[in-house]
Amino acid sequence: MIQQQTILKVSDNSGAKTVKCIKVLGGYKKKFAKLGNVIVVSIQKLRNKSKSTSKVNKGDVCKALVLRTKKPFNIKDGSNIIFQENSVCLINKQNKLIGTRIIGPLPKILKKGKFNKFTSISSGFI
Template sequence: MSEKIQVLGSRKGLTPSLQHYSVVNVADNSGAKEAMIIGVYGYRGVLRRVPFANIADMVMVSVKRGTPEVRKQKFRAVIVRQRMPYRRLDGTWISFEDNAVVIINPDGTPKGTEVRGPIAREAAERWPKIASLATLVV
């Protein structure tokens, strides 16, 4: 039963890893280098609680460092790596060296043409277009 709940996107039992104003690396070649999370899509929480996001969640980011064309702009992004350890359904725990996102267009396709570094299997299953650009899925 718990497997079905997690696949559907339930946040119950998940550790809050990335929240508002978290600074993340951008793992694609869209021109952005560093971004800040400013919103979490689909988050329904409690009044005054800081929204959080996990692997494979869609977030709104503001680009802080990068080329002049993408700086100071807002984009949708998908979290592909997180430093906070999280538990998979088979019981293993996994964490990455950094927090990273891939910038996507409003229709869900990646803005860049390649994804640098490993991405989580959960993000690859939920976003197959990102997985096709990735070099390594962990």
């Protein structure tokens, strides 16, 4: 579960390395974000090699889609999935990716929502 002030890794090639959650979108007084939710983030660190070619700058505020969380979640067949880190990918105001690829696996839950484009770009599913 992601809440305000949570530091997250960025798992796309937009140029950002870490971000901080500012606000969880999706309802009045919503405190936690789960897999597939959209949050507002501020960029904290950039990747060293891509500072000149980065699509974002340090301190920018943008939206992000939650891809992986440390909190385990249940699947209908009765199994649990737990990831090692909290991770997001950056999106723009039209809910399109800022980067061109997603690094690491995605949960199959994201196939069903309005983010089908993300599943076709990613490397694999869990």
